[in-house]
Amino acid sequence: MKKLLIPALLSALILGCSSTPIPDENGGAPVESRGASSGVAPVTAGGVDANGLPRELTDPKSKLSQRSIYFDLDKYEVKDEYKDLVASHAKYLVANRGFKMLIQGNTDERGSREYNLSLGQKRAEAVKRSLVLLGAKEEQLESVSLGEEKPKNAGHDESAWSENRRADMLYKAADGRGEF
Amino acid sequence: MQRITRRAFLAFALLTAGVAQAQLSIEITGAGANRIPVAIADLLGDATASRVITSTVRSDLERSGLFKLIDTTGAALDENAQINHGDWKSRGADALAAGSIGRSPDGRMEARFRLYDTQKAVSLGGAAYITSNEQLRAAGHRIADYIYEKLTGEKGIFSTRIAYVVKSRGQFLLQIADADGQGAATALTSTEPIISPAWSPDGSKLAYVSFEKKKPVIYVHSLASGQRSIVANFKGSNSAPAWSPDGRKLAIVLSKDGNSQLYAVNADGSGLQRLTQSGGIDTEPRYSADGGTIFFTSDRGGSPQIYQVGASGGEARRVTFEGSYNVSPRPSPDGKSLAFISRREGRFQLATMDLASRQVQVLTDSNKDESPSFAPNSRMILIATEVGGRGVLSAVSSDGRIKQRLSVAAGDVREPAWGPFYK
Numbered sequence: 001m002k003k004l005l006i007p008a009l010l011s012a013l014i015l016g017c018s019s020t021p022i023p024d025e026n027g028g029a030p031v032e033s034r035g036a037s038s039g040v041a042p043v044t045a046g047g048v049d050a051n052g053l054p055r056e057l058t059d060p061k062s063k064l065s066q067r068s069i070y071f072d073l074d075k076y077e078v079k080d081e082y083k084d085l086v087a088s089h090a091k092y093l094v095a096n097r098g099f100k101m102l103i104q105g106n107t108d109e110r111g112s113r114e115y116n117l118s119l120g121q122k123r124a125e126a127v128k129r130s131l132v133l134l135g136a137k138e139e140q141l142e143s144v145s146l147g148e149e150k151p152k153n154a155g156h157d158e159s160a161w162s163e164n165r166r167a168d169m170l171y172k173a174a175d176g177r178g179e180f
Numbered sequence: 181m182q183r184i185t186r187r188a189f190l191a192f193a194l195l196t197a198g199v200a201q202a203q204l205s206i207e208i209t210g211a212g213a214n215r216i217p218v219a220i221a222d223l224l225g226d227a228t229a230s231r232v233i234t235s236t237v238r239s240d241l242e243r244s245g246l247f248k249l250i251d252t253t254g255a256a257l258d259e260n261a262q263i264n265h266g267d268w269k270s271r272g273a274d275a276l277a278a279g280s281i282g283r284s285p286d287g288r289m290e291a292r293f294r295l296y297d298t299q300k301a302v303s304l305g306g307a308a309y310i311t312s313n314e315q316l317r318a319a320g321h322r323i324a325d326y327i328y329e330k331l332t333g334e335k336g337i338f339s340t341r342i343a344y345v346v347k348s349r350g351q352f353l354l355q356i357a358d359a360d361g362q363g364a365a366t367a368l369t370s371t372e373p374i375i376s377p378a379w380s381p382d383g384s385k386l387a388y389v390s391f392e393k394k395k396p397v398i399y400v401h402s403l404a405s406g407q408r409s410i411v412a413n414f415k416g417s418n419s420a421p422a423w424s425p426d427g428r429k430l431a432i433v434l435s436k437d438g439n440s441q442l443y444a445v446n447a448d449g450s451g452l453q454r455l456t457q458s459g460g461i462d463t464e465p466r467y468s469a470d471g472g473t474i475f476f477t478s479d480r481g482g483s484p485q486i487y488q489v490g491a492s493g494g495e496a497r498r499v500t501f502e503g504s505y506n507v508s509p510r511p512s513p514d515g516k517s518l519a520f521i522s523r524r525e526g527r528f529q530l531a532t533m534d535l536a537s538r539q540v541q542v543l544t545d546s547n548k549d550e551s552p553s554f555a556p557n558s559r560m561i562l563i564a565t566e567v568g569g570r571g572v573l574s575a576v577s578s579d580g581r582i583k584q585r586l587s588v589a590a591g592d593v594r595e596p597a598w599g600p601f602y603k
Contacts, residue, residue, distance in 0.1 A: 114419060145417045
């Protein structure tokens with residue numbers, strides 16, 4: 001009985017498989033580039049991404065997909081090179097009053113955790129103030145700090161530290177969907 | 181005696197609140213100059229129980245760096261034995277402890293002992309503690325505290341507990357252990373960071389900052405019940421909780437009005453009151469021992485330095501002047517000194533300031549000291565530091581002479597907080 005059962009199961013499996021199309025049967029594109037799990041971004045109707053945000057906020061070709069502002073050691077001034085980026089985000093927030101933004105300040109690992117928490121807060125607050133000056137509303141913005149607790153780069157050298165001295169901008173759409 | 185049974189309940193509650201793991205191990209890297217030679221005889225009675233208790237007493241006393249243990253060559257003496265003081269004196273012992281493990285009149289396990297001054301050939305007193313098989317080490321800590329106090333004149337800290345955070349495999353564990361690192365129990369497990377644990381003065385609760393809501397929020401956590409409540413979750417960041425000495429208030433740091441500023445709040449989260457008004461960062465508040473003032477870190481002068489302000493606010497006074505980075509002020513429980521972290525040539529080191537003379541002493545030679553915490557008797561300071569790229573805890577005597585290292589095998593240890601005296 002056992003011997004009979006196995007071939008029966010196998011044929012059932014083969015039958016099951018044969019009901020789905022075999023991709024390169026017709027000599028088409030390689031298998032790897034097909035299917036949801038292999039390089040095809042899922043698109044939701046209405047032009048929003050998987051988080052429910054408009055694609056212009058996350059499409060790598062859009063300036064608004066750039067969400068990080070980097071800082072110098074012990075500093076919390078937004079450097080000139082980021083003024084354009086901040087202005088683009090301010091413009092978006094002005095045009096989309098229902099949208100909210102969470103600004104998370106970060107620091108490198110050196111020094112007191114609590115002092116770093118406050119330093120990260122000052123960085124987030126500096127970005128928030130720039131956005132408000134350019135027309136974004138207080139109610140749209142919250143600045144918080146993650147201090148040294150959530151490093152982007154886990155290394156222990158200057159190149160890691162410079163990546164971690166940073167403020168990130170996260171969006172939430174009017175319907176409550178988004179990145180925070 | 182009732183206290184030990186209450187402690188047993190507490191330890192049990194802790195154990196059931198989370199799985200005990202990540203045991204701390206201790207390594208001593210220094211000793212005091214003039215150590216008191218003391219002999220701890222084996223307790224008469226059950227040999228296994230005696231071994232647990234006497235080894236706890238011996239390692240406690242030795243670890244303190246203030247005692248030198250004299251070999252007792254397996255002598256078991258009970259608390260009523262006739263003591264040959266001359267013999268012990270000739271072996272080099274200035275003091276001798278002898279005792280027994282037996283049954284109290286109501287049938288419970290009881291550890292009794294007596295302490296002798298062999299020089300003067302007199303008894304210095306004795307005590308008996310109700311215990312159980314699970315609580316033998318606790319009884320040993322109580323005996324060690326008694327001996328420590330009789331011989332040094334200061335209260336012992338062997339029965340106290342410490343809290344710290346272990347980061348292991350992407351998880352953050354808030355753990356509670358005995359002061360010797362044994363008996364670790366996990367009070368809270370989180371996938372998000374936990375920082376700044378602070379003991380309530382009665383030792384029943386911890387305040388801390390958790391990032392579980394994707395931003396820093398302050399909680400108060402009752403250890404025995406595991407019950408947690410939010411003390412501050414305002415817009416912005418909520419951090420750096422510190423208990424007032426009467427346990428009624430917490431000094432906290434909020435950024436709800438812009439930058440980090442000091443506030444005071446009742447322990448239940450009510451009665452918020454702003455304490456500082458500066459354009460810069462004000463953080464890391466700590467009440468002075470008398471509760472009258474608050475030490476804190478501020479960059480109002482251009483670099484982070486330590487300041488002092490009245491407990492209800494007012495004019496702040498600068499405390500540190502040397503160097504460009506002095507943070508994490510911790511006033512000693514005896515009110516005499518201030519421990520803090522000082523950056524010197526890019527290295528972060530533990531320093532103390534004598535509050536009367538304002539003299540500063542650097543106590544370590546490390547690169548990454550953080551989060552100092554005084555033992556309740558002000559003799560030792562627990563810090564987080566780094567050895568070989570891994571976070572470890574280190575206990576340093578207030579004079580810098582004695583150093584102990586506590587590490588966890590499979591993780592980073594950080595954010596230590598030494599609990600209050602065991603009541």
